[in-house]
Amino acid sequence: xxxxxxxxxxxxxxxxxxxxxxxxxxxxxxxxxxxxxxxxxxxxxxxxxxxxxxxxxxxxxxxxxxxxxxxxxxxxxxxxxxxxxxxxxxxxxxxxxxxxxxxxxxxxxxxxxxxxxxxxxxxxxxxxxxxxxxxxxxxxxxxxxxxxxxxxxxxxxxxxxxxxxxxxxxxxxxxxxxxxxxxxxxxxxxxxxxxxxxxxxxxxxxxxxx
DNA sequence: CGGCCGATCCACT
DNA sequence: GTGGATCGGCCGA
Numbered sequence: 001x002x003x004x005x006x007x008x009x010x011x012x013x014x015x016x017x018x019x020x021x022x023x024x025x026x027x028x029x030x031x032x033x034x035x036x037x038x039x040x041x042x043x044x045x046x047x048x049x050x051x052x053x054x055x056x057x058x059x060x061x062x063x064x065x066x067x068x069x070x071x072x073x074x075x076x077x078x079x080x081x082x083x084x085x086x087x088x089x090x091x092x093x094x095x096x097x098x099x100x101x102x103x104x105x106x107x108x109x110x111x112x113x114x115x116x117x118x119x120x121x122x123x124x125x126x127x128x129x130x131x132x133x134x135x136x137x138x139x140x141x142x143x144x145x146x147x148x149x150x151x152x153x154x155x156x157x158x159x160x161x162x163x164x165x166x167x168x169x170x171x172x173x174x175x176x177x178x179x180x181x182x183x184x185x186x187x188x189x190x191x192x193x194x195x196x197x198x199x200x201x202x203x204x205x206x207x208x209x210x
Numbered sequence: 211c212g213g214c215c216g217a218t219c220c221a222c223t
Numbered sequence: 224g225t226g227g228a229t230c231g232g233c234c235g236a
Binding site: 053055062063087088090092095097112140141142182183184187 | 215216217218219
Binding site: 064071072073074090092151 | 228229230231232233
Protein backbone atom coordinates (compact mmCIF):
# COMPACT_ATOMS: atom_id res chain seq x y z
CA UNK A 1 0.00 0.00 0.00
CA UNK A 2 1.24 3.46 -0.93
CA UNK A 3 2.07 5.64 2.05
CA UNK A 4 0.01 8.83 1.84
CA UNK A 5 2.44 11.57 2.76
CA UNK A 6 3.98 14.41 0.81
CA UNK A 7 7.70 13.71 0.63
CA UNK A 8 8.36 17.09 -1.02
CA UNK A 9 7.28 18.91 2.13
CA UNK A 10 9.88 17.37 4.40
CA UNK A 11 12.27 20.33 4.29
CA UNK A 12 9.50 22.91 4.73
CA UNK A 13 9.67 23.85 8.38
CA UNK A 14 6.58 24.92 10.28
CA UNK A 15 6.46 28.72 10.66
CA UNK A 16 7.49 30.52 13.81
CA UNK A 17 3.86 31.69 14.08
CA UNK A 18 2.70 28.10 14.42
CA UNK A 19 4.75 27.72 17.59
CA UNK A 20 3.82 31.09 19.05
CA UNK A 21 0.21 30.15 19.72
CA UNK A 22 -0.61 30.19 23.42
CA UNK A 23 -3.10 27.34 22.94
CA UNK A 24 -0.70 24.56 23.92
CA UNK A 25 -3.42 21.92 24.05
CA UNK A 26 -4.59 22.85 20.55
CA UNK A 27 -1.00 22.68 19.33
CA UNK A 28 -0.54 19.22 20.83
CA UNK A 29 -3.49 18.10 18.68
CA UNK A 30 -2.20 19.92 15.59
CA UNK A 31 1.22 18.30 15.85
CA UNK A 32 -0.26 14.85 15.19
CA UNK A 33 0.63 13.91 11.61
CA UNK A 34 3.45 16.45 11.32
CA UNK A 35 6.92 15.10 10.53
CA UNK A 36 9.61 15.32 13.20
CA UNK A 37 12.88 15.54 11.27
CA UNK A 38 16.47 15.24 12.45
CA UNK A 39 19.68 15.65 10.48
CA UNK A 40 22.83 15.40 12.57
CA UNK A 41 25.16 15.01 9.62
CA UNK A 42 24.77 11.23 9.33
CA UNK A 43 21.67 11.49 7.16
CA UNK A 44 18.06 12.58 7.47
CA UNK A 45 15.74 10.74 9.83
CA UNK A 46 12.05 11.56 10.08
CA UNK A 47 8.84 10.21 11.51
CA UNK A 48 5.19 11.26 11.69
CA UNK A 49 4.15 12.40 15.14
CA UNK A 50 1.56 9.94 16.48
CA UNK A 51 1.28 10.84 20.16
CA UNK A 52 1.67 14.06 22.15
CA UNK A 53 1.01 15.58 25.56
CA UNK A 54 0.48 19.25 26.39
CA UNK A 55 2.18 20.76 29.46
CA UNK A 56 0.54 24.04 30.28
CA UNK A 57 3.40 25.90 31.91
CA UNK A 58 3.26 27.75 35.20
CA UNK A 59 -0.33 26.77 36.08
CA UNK A 60 0.09 23.03 35.41
CA UNK A 61 1.32 20.94 38.33
CA UNK A 62 2.58 18.30 35.91
CA UNK A 63 4.93 20.78 34.24
CA UNK A 64 8.55 21.24 35.16
CA UNK A 65 7.79 24.98 35.07
CA UNK A 66 4.90 24.76 37.54
CA UNK A 67 4.65 27.84 39.70
CA UNK A 68 6.95 29.72 37.36
CA UNK A 69 9.96 27.70 38.47
CA UNK A 70 13.12 28.70 36.63
CA UNK A 71 16.20 26.54 36.89
CA UNK A 72 19.09 25.89 34.53
CA UNK A 73 17.14 22.96 33.10
CA UNK A 74 13.79 24.71 32.66
CA UNK A 75 15.20 28.02 31.40
CA UNK A 76 14.65 27.02 27.76
CA UNK A 77 10.92 26.46 28.41
CA UNK A 78 10.52 30.23 28.81
CA UNK A 79 11.83 30.92 25.31
CA UNK A 80 9.43 31.96 22.58
CA UNK A 81 7.92 28.90 20.88
CA UNK A 82 9.93 27.02 18.28
CA UNK A 83 12.83 25.54 20.23
CA UNK A 84 13.35 22.06 21.70
CA UNK A 85 13.21 21.31 25.42
CA UNK A 86 14.97 17.99 25.92
CA UNK A 87 15.70 16.52 29.34
CA UNK A 88 16.97 13.33 30.87
CA UNK A 89 14.38 11.05 32.45
CA UNK A 90 15.12 8.12 34.78
CA UNK A 91 18.80 8.66 34.23
CA UNK A 92 18.77 7.18 30.74
CA UNK A 93 16.08 8.53 28.42
CA UNK A 94 16.14 11.83 26.56
CA UNK A 95 12.59 13.18 26.24
CA UNK A 96 11.85 15.59 23.40
CA UNK A 97 9.45 18.51 23.85
CA UNK A 98 8.41 21.36 21.57
CA UNK A 99 8.45 24.69 23.38
CA UNK A 100 5.38 26.72 22.40
CA UNK A 101 3.74 30.04 23.20
CA UNK A 102 5.07 33.54 23.49
CA UNK A 103 8.31 34.37 25.27
CA UNK A 104 8.00 34.04 29.03
CA UNK A 105 5.20 31.46 28.74
CA UNK A 106 6.72 28.04 29.55
CA UNK A 107 4.34 25.89 27.51
CA UNK A 108 5.61 22.68 25.95
CA UNK A 109 4.39 19.63 24.06
CA UNK A 110 5.99 16.26 24.78
CA UNK A 111 6.26 14.04 21.71
CA UNK A 112 5.58 10.46 22.78
CA UNK A 113 5.61 8.52 19.52
CA UNK A 114 6.43 8.65 15.83
CA UNK A 115 5.70 6.55 12.74
CA UNK A 116 9.08 5.95 11.07
CA UNK A 117 9.22 7.51 7.59
CA UNK A 118 12.77 8.31 6.50
CA UNK A 119 16.24 7.17 7.45
CA UNK A 120 15.08 3.70 8.46
CA UNK A 121 18.59 2.28 8.08
CA UNK A 122 20.01 4.83 10.48
CA UNK A 123 17.20 4.19 12.95
CA UNK A 124 17.86 0.44 12.77
CA UNK A 125 21.51 1.07 13.51
CA UNK A 126 20.77 3.30 16.49
CA UNK A 127 18.17 0.92 17.88
CA UNK A 128 20.30 -2.15 17.26
CA UNK A 129 17.60 -3.88 15.25
CA UNK A 130 17.52 -5.59 11.88
CA UNK A 131 14.33 -3.78 10.96
CA UNK A 132 12.36 -0.89 12.38
CA UNK A 133 8.60 -0.72 12.88
CA UNK A 134 6.19 1.69 14.54
CA UNK A 135 6.34 -0.22 17.82
CA UNK A 136 10.06 0.56 18.05
CA UNK A 137 9.54 4.33 17.83
CA UNK A 138 6.46 4.55 20.06
CA UNK A 139 7.47 5.83 23.50
CA UNK A 140 9.25 9.11 24.23
CA UNK A 141 12.58 7.50 25.12
CA UNK A 142 12.52 5.18 22.12
CA UNK A 143 11.83 7.83 19.51
CA UNK A 144 14.74 9.92 20.77
CA UNK A 145 17.04 6.94 20.56
CA UNK A 146 15.90 6.20 17.00
CA UNK A 147 16.36 9.80 15.87
CA UNK A 148 19.66 10.37 17.70
CA UNK A 149 18.17 13.07 19.94
CA UNK A 150 20.16 13.66 23.14
CA UNK A 151 19.35 15.88 26.11
CA UNK A 152 22.50 17.89 25.43
CA UNK A 153 20.60 19.25 22.38
CA UNK A 154 18.07 21.08 24.54
CA UNK A 155 17.48 24.60 23.25
CA UNK A 156 17.91 23.61 19.60
CA UNK A 157 16.08 26.01 17.25
CA UNK A 158 13.32 24.13 15.42
CA UNK A 159 13.65 26.48 12.46
CA UNK A 160 17.29 25.46 12.02
CA UNK A 161 18.89 22.58 10.15
CA UNK A 162 19.37 19.94 12.86
CA UNK A 163 15.90 19.34 14.25
CA UNK A 164 12.72 20.65 12.68
CA UNK A 165 9.05 19.81 12.15
CA UNK A 166 7.51 19.73 8.69
CA UNK A 167 3.99 19.70 7.31
CA UNK A 168 3.81 16.69 4.98
CA UNK A 169 0.05 16.94 4.41
CA UNK A 170 -1.03 14.35 6.88
CA UNK A 171 -3.77 15.02 9.40
CA UNK A 172 -5.35 12.18 11.34
CA UNK A 173 -9.14 12.69 11.44
CA UNK A 174 -10.72 13.44 14.81
CA UNK A 175 -12.34 10.02 14.89
CA UNK A 176 -8.86 8.44 14.89
CA UNK A 177 -7.55 10.55 17.77
CA UNK A 178 -8.03 9.43 21.35
CA UNK A 179 -7.86 12.12 24.01
CA UNK A 180 -6.79 10.87 27.45
CA UNK A 181 -5.01 11.91 30.60
CA UNK A 182 -1.23 12.14 30.63
CA UNK A 183 1.14 9.34 31.57
CA UNK A 184 3.31 9.17 34.66
CA UNK A 185 2.20 12.36 36.41
CA UNK A 186 0.23 10.99 39.35
CA UNK A 187 1.87 13.60 41.56
CA UNK A 188 0.05 16.43 39.71
CA UNK A 189 -3.17 16.42 41.75
CA UNK A 190 -6.21 17.73 39.86
CA UNK A 191 -4.07 18.44 36.81
CA UNK A 192 -3.40 14.70 36.42
CA UNK A 193 -7.01 14.36 35.24
CA UNK A 194 -6.83 16.87 32.43
CA UNK A 195 -7.40 15.58 28.86
CA UNK A 196 -4.04 16.73 27.52
CA UNK A 197 -2.81 13.58 25.77
CA UNK A 198 -3.51 12.96 22.09
CA UNK A 199 -3.01 9.53 20.58
CA UNK A 200 -3.43 8.67 16.94
CA UNK A 201 -5.07 5.26 17.17
CA UNK A 202 -2.57 2.57 16.19
CA UNK A 203 -4.95 0.64 13.96
CA UNK A 204 -6.04 3.81 12.18
CA UNK A 205 -2.40 4.72 11.56
CA UNK A 206 -1.98 1.42 9.81
CA UNK A 207 -5.01 1.79 7.61
CA UNK A 208 -4.03 5.36 6.78
CA UNK A 209 -0.31 4.83 6.22
CA UNK A 210 -0.04 1.21 5.20
C1' DC B 211 26.73 18.07 50.03
C1' DG B 212 23.46 14.13 50.53
C1' DG B 213 19.37 11.93 49.34
C1' DC B 214 15.32 11.38 46.81
C1' DC B 215 13.08 10.46 42.65
C1' DG B 216 11.40 11.00 37.86
C1' DA B 217 6.78 13.31 31.52
C1' DT B 218 10.76 5.33 30.88
C1' DC B 219 11.94 0.85 29.06
C1' DC B 220 12.88 -3.91 29.07
C1' DA B 221 13.36 -8.47 30.80
C1' DC B 222 11.32 -11.60 33.40
C1' DT B 223 7.42 -13.99 35.82
C1' DG C 224 2.52 -6.76 36.81
C1' DT C 225 6.88 -6.16 38.88
C1' DG C 226 11.47 -4.58 39.60
C1' DG C 227 16.08 -3.06 38.16
C1' DA C 228 18.89 0.02 35.44
C1' DT C 229 21.01 4.57 35.91
C1' DC C 230 22.03 9.77 36.61
C1' DG C 231 21.03 14.69 36.58
C1' DG C 232 17.93 18.01 38.70
C1' DC C 233 16.18 19.69 42.69
C1' DC C 234 15.62 20.69 47.50
C1' DG C 235 16.75 20.89 52.18
C1' DA C 236 20.48 21.01 55.66
